[in-house]
Amino acid sequence: MTLTIHTISGAPCAWRVLAGLALKGLSWEQNVLSASDGEHKKEPFLSLNPRGTVPVLEAGGCVIRDSIAALAWLDRAFPERPLFGSCPDEAAKIWQITMETNSYLRDACHAVLAPVLVQRVTPAPGSQEEAALKTAAETLHRECRWLEGLLDGRPYLAGDAPSAADAVAFPEIRLIQRAVETRHAIMEKLGFGFPPNHYPRLADWKERMSALPGMAETLPPHWNEQDSRPAARNYKRSISAAATPDQAFHALTQGFGDWWTESDNPILQPGDRAKFTFPPGHSFWTFEAKRLVPGELVELECVEALHLHEGQPSGIQTEWHGTRAIWRIFPDPQGCRIRFEHEGLRPSLLCYRICEAGWDHFFVSSLKAFLDTGQGTPHRVEEKKQL
Ligand SMILES: N[C@@H](CCC(=O)N[C@@H](CS)C(=O)NCC(=O)O)C(=O)O
Known part of the structure; x- marks a missing residue:
């Protein structure tokens, strides 16, 4: 069941529900309304909540228009990790x-x-x-x-x-x-x-x-x-998928070819290195495993990079060197949730736009599709797709 929360960025009442979802280890979709454009006072939002306030939680056919009611509903719908106690x-x-x-x-x-x-x-x-x-x-x-x-x-x-x-x-x-x-x-x-x-x-x-x-x-x-702290600007995305945390961990250590591109080696233990190549341009990145916790965490550091992309400056070639790809995996009622942060991949890099689109394809779409259905859309030599 998709849980959609309608919110205004920073509105504390809506944030309560997000905190409740996080405490339960659930994932959610967010519809962030623009308060300055008065989106919460117009259709289509008013049909969901004629009072024009956030949050509204949509869950299946259920529409809940109050933060505390939403927390109470979550507790009934997902009794694990109770929000309102157990006696x-x-x-x-x-x-x-x-x-x-x-x-x-x-x-x-x-x-x-x-x-x-x-x-x-x-x-x-x-x-x-x-x-x-x-x-x-x-x-x-x-x-x-x-x-x-x-x-x-x-x-x-x-x-x-x-x-x-x-x-x-x-x-x-x-x-x-x-x-x-x-x-x-x-x-x-x-x-x-x-x-x-x-x-x-x-x-x-x-x-x-x-x-x-x-x-x-x-x-x-x-x-x-608004935040100028570098960490806030790393590339970050989350997906949830119908697979166990162990299956996600496997795809992120030994199954790269199913959703990203083939690697020359699997990642089995810290210190292992795997080279990811993207023919026909022959871009490649070599990653070394830094931290691996089965079913929970995969952290790889890029130790060698050659990024070639037609029409792009040569400055992009080694920009990934020293960056870290970190995947955190959590169980959730649909199977698992994966939070991905590519530490060091920031808008200030020349390659950011290309890599953002690349990860959005390979991580957000392809890995999710692979974990949901067994069929991802990885790089294929014949497709000439480059990250
Ligand atoms: N009792 C409601 C209060 C909702 C509420 O007042 N939300 C505020 C944000 S914290 C809001 O939408 N304000 C915009 C407005 O009233 O125009 C709840 O807890 O959900």
């Missing part, structure tokens, strides 16, 4: 924190982050606007202290495992961090320096949440575009 007492605790977060932390965050992060105001010292922002910040500090208290002696808000309470609170706290990073002076004035100085347990929890599988994929897409 009445756990459920009560999780629901209570979830609803308190929804009622109080959300409003408190909105009152600070709408002016600071969205409208990007800088109130004049002594102005009414500044006084209002300071009052809003005090309320937000109160809610942060509440969360800090909940985390006393436990790793997650409602206990030892992440739950819906964490999925609902995470976007708010991550948005505060964003405001601290991008509007530091004003946040500092409001008493939000870098969070570890103020709320150490909350800061640890945020890091713990951020490191959970799939959570990085929930970050607002527009942060990636």
Whole structure:
């Protein structure tokens, strides 16, 4: 079943559902609406949600128009890794924190982050606007202290495992961090320096949440575009496929010819080298295995490169040298999800556009088709296709 989430980049209510999906290890499709074009207030979106708010989760024939309802639905539809606990007492605790977060932390965050992060105001010292922002910040500090208290002696808000309470609170706290990073002076004035100085347990929890599988994929897409950190601009794509993690691992270590191109050797252990050739131009890349975890991770480093492409400058030839291809594999209800990051393959490289199109073909389409159906569309000598 395809799970489609309609969202606005950075909207915390929609992000909650993405966090819930990540906690469950599920994959999703995203329809990112443009708030500046008012897409959420027009058709066709209004037919899905006449209130014109996000999120909307579409799952089979079911349309769910509220973030917490969507989390509750996910828990029924995919009971593994429960979001709302596994006994009445756990459920009560999780629901209570979830609803308190929804009622109080959300409003408190909105009152600070709408002016600071969205409208990007800088109130004049002594102005009414500044006084209002300071009052809003005090309320937000109160809610942060509440969360800090909940985390006393436990790793997650409602206990030892992440739950819906964490999925609902995470976007708010991550948005505060964003405001601290991008509007530091004003946040500092409001008493939000870098969070570890103020709320150490909350800061640890945020890091713990951020490191959970799939959570990085929930970050607002527009942060990636604005972000100047190199890692944010590596080529990255995800697919999900109807194959087991072990089958995916096999295709990524010994079955390259089924979806990419033939290699001279299989990759069996760290240190193994495989040369991938693309006749008729005879481009090639040699990769060395750095980290291999069966069913979970394949990390290869390019140690030799000759990229030839008609009409392209010779500068592209060795651009892949030193880059790393990293595939992370996760089980999911459809079979598996694979996150691919080609570390070092960035828009600043001359070859980026060609390689982006190449990987979109070989990884996103061909590997998926191969894992889904046994039939990929790898490079064939006679097709003269070049990556
Ligand atoms: N109770 C709803 C609230 C939805 C909501 O207010 N979403 C905000 C984003 S966090 C929104 O769509 N705002 C745009 C608008 O109201 O125009 C839920 O949790 O799903």
